[in-house]
Amino acid sequence: MTTVHERPDTFHDNxxxxxxxxxxxxxxxxxxxxxxxxxxxxxxxxxxLHLAILRAxxxxxxxxxxxxxxxxxxxxxxxxVTGAMLAEQNLAWMPTLSNDxxxxxxxxxxxFQGQEVAFVVADDRYAARDALELIDVEYDVxxxxxxxxxxxxPGAPLIRDDLEGKTNNHCFDWETGDEAATxxxxxxxxxxxxxDIVYPRVHPAPMETCGAVADFDAVEGKLRLWSTTQAPHAHxxxxxxxxxxxEHKIQVISPDIGGGFGNKVPIYPGYVCAIVATIVTxxxxxxxxxxxxxxxxxxxxxxxxxxxxxxxxxxGRILAIRTNVLADHGAFNGTAAPVKYPAGFFGVFxxxxxxxxxxxxxxxxxxxxxxxxxxxACSFRITEAVYLVERIVDCLADExxxxxxxxxxxxxxxxxxxxxxTKTGWVYDSGNYEPTMRLAMDMAGYDALRREQxxxxxxxxxxxxxxxxxxxxxxxxxxxxxDILGLGMADGCELRVHPTGKAVVRLSVxxxxxxxxxxFAQIVAEEIGIPPADIDVVHGDxxxxxxxxGTYGSRSTPVSGAAAALVARKVRDKAxxxxxxxxxxxxxxxxxxxxxxxxxxxxGKTVTIQEIALRAHGAGDLPEGIEGGLESxxxxxxxxxxxxxxxxxxxxxxxxxxxxxxxxxxIAVDDCGTRINPMIIEGQVHGGLTDGVGMALxxxxxxxxxxxxxxxxxMDYLIPTALEVPDWETGFTVTPSPHHPIGAKGVxxxxxxxxxxxxxxxxxxxxxxxxxxxxxxxxxxxxxxxAMRGNARPPV
Amino acid sequence: MQVTMTVNDVExxxxxxxxxxxxxxxxxxxxLTGTHWGCDTSNCGTCVVWLDGEPVKSCTxxxxxxxxxxxxxxxxxxxxxxxxxxQQGFMQCHGLQCGFCTPGMMMTARALxxxxxxxxxxxxxxxxxxxxxxxxxxxxxxxxxxxxxxHEAAAAxxxxxxxxxxxxxxxxxxxxxxxxxS
Ligand code: FES
Ligand code: FES
Numbered sequence: 001m002t003t004v005h006e007r008p009d010t011f012h013d014n015x016x017x018x019x020x021x022x023x024x025x026x027x028x029x030x031x032x033x034x035x036x037x038x039x040x041x042x043x044x045x046x047x048x049l050h051l052a053i054l055r056a057x058x059x060x061x062x063x064x065x066x067x068x069x070x071x072x073x074x075x076x077x078x079x080x081v082t083g084a085m086l087a088e089q090n091l092a093w094m095p096t097l098s099n100d101x102x103x104x105x106x107x108x109x110x111x112f113q114g115q116e117v118a119f120v121v122a123d124d125r126y127a128a129r130d131a132l133e134l135i136d137v138e139y140d141v142x143x144x145x146x147x148x149x150x151x152x153x154p155g156a157p158l159i160r161d162d163l164e165g166k167t168n169n170h171c172f173d174w175e176t177g178d179e180a181a182t183x184x185x186x187x188x189x190x191x192x193x194x195x196d197i198v199y200p201r202v203h204p205a206p207m208e209t210c211g212a213v214a215d216f217d218a219v220e221g222k223l224r225l226w227s228t229t230q231a232p233h234a235h236x237x238x239x240x241x242x243x244x245x246x247e248h249k250i251q252v253i254s255p256d257i258g259g260g261f262g263n264k265v266p267i268y269p270g271y272v273c274a275i276v277a278t279i280v281t282x283x284x285x286x287x288x289x290x291x292x293x294x295x296x297x298x299x300x301x302x303x304x305x306x307x308x309x310x311x312x313x314x315x316g317r318i319l320a321i322r323t324n325v326l327a328d329h330g331a332f333n334g335t336a337a338p339v340k341y342p343a344g345f346f347g348v349f350x351x352x353x354x355x356x357x358x359x360x361x362x363x364x365x366x367x368x369x370x371x372x373x374x375x376x377a378c379s380f381r382i383t384e385a386v387y388l389v390e391r392i393v394d395c396l397a398d399e400x401x402x403x404x405x406x407x408x409x410x411x412x413x414x415x416x417x418x419x420x421x422t423k424t425g426w427v428y429d430s431g432n433y434e435p436t437m438r439l440a441m442d443m444a445g446y447d448a449l450r451r452e453q454x455x456x457x458x459x460x461x462x463x464x465x466x467x468x469x470x471x472x473x474x475x476x477x478x479x480x481x482x483d484i485l486g487l488g489m490a491d492g493c494e495l496r497v498h499p500t501g502k503a504v505v506r507l508s509v510x511x512x513x514x515x516x517x518x519x520f521a522q523i524v525a526e527e528i529g530i531p532p533a534d535i536d537v538v539h540g541d542x543x544x545x546x547x548x549x550g551t552y553g554s555r556s557t558p559v560s561g562a563a564a565a566l567v568a569r570k571v572r573d574k575a576x577x578x579x580x581x582x583x584x585x586x587x588x589x590x591x592x593x594x595x596x597x598x599x600x601x602x603x604g605k606t607v608t609i610q611e612i613a614l615r616a617h618g619a620g621d622l623p624e625g626i627e628g629g630l631e632s633x634x635x636x637x638x639x640x641x642x643x644x645x646x647x648x649x650x651x652x653x654x655x656x657x658x659x660x661x662x663x664x665x666x667i668a669v670d671d672c673g674t675r676i677n678p679m680i681i682e683g684q685v686h687g688g689l690t691d692g693v694g695m696a697l698x699x700x701x702x703x704x705x706x707x708x709x710x711x712x713x714x715m716d717y718l719i720p721t722a723l724e725v726p727d728w729e730t731g732f733t734v735t736p737s738p739h740h741p742i743g744a745k746g747v748x749x750x751x752x753x754x755x756x757x758x759x760x761x762x763x764x765x766x767x768x769x770x771x772x773x774x775x776x777x778x779x780x781x782x783x784x785x786x787a788m789r790g791n792a793r794p795p796v
Numbered sequence: 797m798q799v800t801m802t803v804n805d806v807e808x809x810x811x812x813x814x815x816x817x818x819x820x821x822x823x824x825x826x827x828l829t830g831t832h833w834g835c836d837t838s839n840c841g842t843c844v845v846w847l848d849g850e851p852v853k854s855c856t857x858x859x860x861x862x863x864x865x866x867x868x869x870x871x872x873x874x875x876x877x878x879x880x881x882x883q884q885g886f887m888q889c890h891g892l893q894c895g896f897c898t899p900g901m902m903m904t905a906r907a908l909x910x911x912x913x914x915x916x917x918x919x920x921x922x923x924x925x926x927x928x929x930x931x932x933x934x935x936x937x938x939x940x941x942x943x944x945x946x947h948e949a950a951a952a953x954x955x956x957x958x959x960x961x962x963x964x965x966x967x968x969x970x971x972x973x974x975x976x977x978s
Contacts, residue, residue, distance in 0.1 A: 032885060033883040207894070207896040209834070258832070291837065422860070683936060686934075
């Protein structure tokens with residue numbers, strides 16, 4: 001079932017109060033508007049000390065010695081700690097989320113510029129940073145490995161000599177699909193197109209950097225940790241394992257988070273340092289990294305060097321897709337993805353097309369760069385997969401001389417083929433692609449745009465139209481094959497209805513701006529008819545919420561949202577039994593109408609959920625076998641991922657004199673199944689589209705040949721401002737997920753996944769008169785200028 | 797050294813280090829944590845406050861330089877318990893997500909509307925171009941500021957109509973906006 005809607009009016013008073021799904025203002029806004037948000041750096045505890053980290057100035061060097069005496073004597077300094085000291089406590093190394101290890105503080109060598117070497121704890125932030133200057137580290141500088149292509153060359157410097165028996169910089173190999181079958185299809189295809197495509201290293205750079213306040217109470221033996229984490233429960237479990245503190249004695253509090261985008265999924269050395277520092281000093285300790293530290297040391301994204309190949313018939317039937325990927329994982333494999341998916345969900349690189357065969361081979365290497373890899377709203381690497389397939393499909397359209405929209409329409413998986421198993425084994429739950437594509441084309445006025453382009457080309461003006469169509473895979477994940485360090489990717493939810501009919505719902509996921517306090521109240525309201533305003537949403541505190549894996553990979557709605565709906569249904573089932581007693585009829589004679597039970601055929605006889613709540617807690621009889629109270633809890637384990645899709649069209653103008661790209665229009669039609677709060681969905685889409693402009697045109701974490709990070713500040717790492725982005729045009733279709741209790745799919749990363757190929761396709765389309773078939777991101781004026789002169793080159 | 801300044805209409809005097817930044821003075825010394833910081837390079841604008849009515853990046857001003865001057869922060873944006881129309885606009889038009897850039901954006905927006913009560917979309921984008929929002933994609937921020945402009949104009953018109961009336965603050969009753977942004 002698909003319904004098609006027009007773009008909603010975007011400027012109106014927005015004060016609807018639905019009891020359930022629908023456009024509704026956010027419950028969390030009043031505190032933010034008054035400056036009363038509570039972020040980690042806002043936490044002030046009595047006697048709190050401040051921690052600052054000394055970082056490596058070079059990318060690869062052996063540490064010969066560290067002299068901390070001058071720093072220790074610096075005014076206000078309480079402690080100076082090095083890797084050697086941590087090693088004595090067996091704390092110098094910690095596990096990463098990908099079964100590798102990472103140094104908390106370097107002991108033997110530094111392996112990337114910005115790596116943590118020592119920390120200072122002092123009375124205030126200024127004193128701590130003063131003392132950093134006084135730590136004297138003697139380095140023996142080694143040759144770095146900067147270019148991933150050279151990491152496996154014989155004689156390349158060995159980065160991970162800490163790993164026993166390691167003799168090269170190989171990280172892992174991975175493959176998916178059927179190599180032989182794909183080869184056979186390529187062999188008989190009319191047309192084969194191949195293209196080298198780089199998705200450069202970028203950084204999520206949330207406006208709030210990462211940090212923590214650690215407070216260890218030695219008497220209670222309890223550690224309280226306020227931290228910038230998207231996954232408080234998973235972090236608590238890992239701290240228990242790393243630090244040896246019993247799990248029930250750790251409380252992780254994730255207060256308001258100033259944006260995450262995957263940057264706040266990993267455990268960073270700074271968090272562990274803050275924990276060590278509070279234990280050592282007996283005082284609460286705050287660590288907040290500055291922007292440069294955030295950019296040089298915390299989880300980056302992408303860094304895939306890809307070769308894409310596509311095979312097709314002359315009339316434009318896509319037969320097979322094949323790709324070879326070199327993945328740069330930095331100095332430690334810190335990828336945050338389900339363990340059995342070392343390349344995340346890159347396996348969906350076959351996109352939205354019904355093809356005969358597919359194959360991917362990947363090699364991952366270590367380099368002297370910061371660790372990370374899965375971040376920046378990437379949906380576990382679906383950004384890379386969608387970019388690859390949507391770019392290569394455009395290359396094929398160019399080869400065939402076919403319109404890129406027509407080529408896509410011709411090859412879409414058809415609605416009757418769902419659930420559709422791809423050639424790499426993913427089971428797409430539902431989809432109806434053509435109406436989504438047609439709506440985007442209608443909104444864009446596609447044919448008129450092509451005519452305009454033709455006229456402009458005749459005048460020498462450079463205008464481009466780019467299309468991208470994506471299928472996402474979100475909501476990790478089914479416990480049969482998805483876990484993070486052995487933890488199943490399920491989420492708990494607890495719902496309690498108070499005697500007066502108000503309620504509290506407790507979540508294991510953690511908002512970083514997604515508006516959970518509103519949408520989860522709406523999900524519950526839809527099921528039990530209590531207005532969202534009467535439902536308090538509690539999250540971000542491991543002592544007060546059920547266990548679950550947290551918010552990333554667009555998993556909150558698919559997993560935790562399902563849990564919230566199901567727990568509300570459990571409460572409603574109990575309410576029905578209590579109502580049958582109150583109305584003295586059998587359960588089967590009751591009908592539910594949002595907020596009340598009615599006796600069938602006797603509409604005058606009714607009890608509201610509020611009346612039932614009072615009876616559940618009050619005096620008087622309850623039906624036999626029913627306990628008092630009206631509450632329940634659940635742990636939801638999804639049976640499959642959800643597969644949202646979308647059609648994006650971008651229109652750009654390129655200045656022939658300066659090579660400056662201007663995004664003139666951007667049309668985004670998203671299908672995320674059932675829509676809980678359209679206002680919030682639109683906001684999520686807008687944010688992701690802006691990320692896309694950043695990645696396609698501006699953002700890149702570059703390195704020089706010595707491994708110096710060239711994107712270490714917001715002056716060098718350019719993020720879009722209001723001047724670089726257009727007013728977004730959004731639309732939607734609705735294809736519910738068949739297995740999600742309310743039919744919803746995730747949407748938080750759709751736009752980040754879908755927009756970069758749309759923009760790049762538009763720029764390449766604009767440059768067609770110069771014979772350009774591909775140009776790598778970021779399409780800065782100088783890189784576009786080079787492409788116009790036949791000199792397109794990879795960014796790394 | 798000692799510094800005295802007026803913050804949100806209240807005079808404060810504190811003993812500080814000469815190098816203390818205004819943003820840290822507001823947050824750590826006065827506990828006004830509504831003003832945020834997000835960079836070291838004057839690029840992000842999450843720290844914007846007013847110094848004598850002008851928006852400034854408080855990470856780039858020494859607390860000592862604010863001595864003798866008037867500072868206003870997001871905590872001082874609502875007057876008389878009533879949210880400023882800019883604050884209401886941000887809520888109505890979903891101009892915030894994580895809320896981290898929001899105080900700075902609202903301080904700039906208020907200053908813009910004080911100078912230019914009917915700014916175009918381009919003027920709004922220009923005004924906030926020194927500030928980064930990583931969540932919203934800016935379109936809803938632009939709409940939020942337009943909402944405030946339209947509702948302020950409507951409220952002012954109402955005040956003129958009902959002379960001696962004191963309901964300029966009742967923005968919620970102030971009629972529908974004139975039309976769409978584009
Ligand atoms: S903190 Fe970024 S501009 Fe002031
Ligand atoms: S709302 Fe998150 S940075 Fe603007």
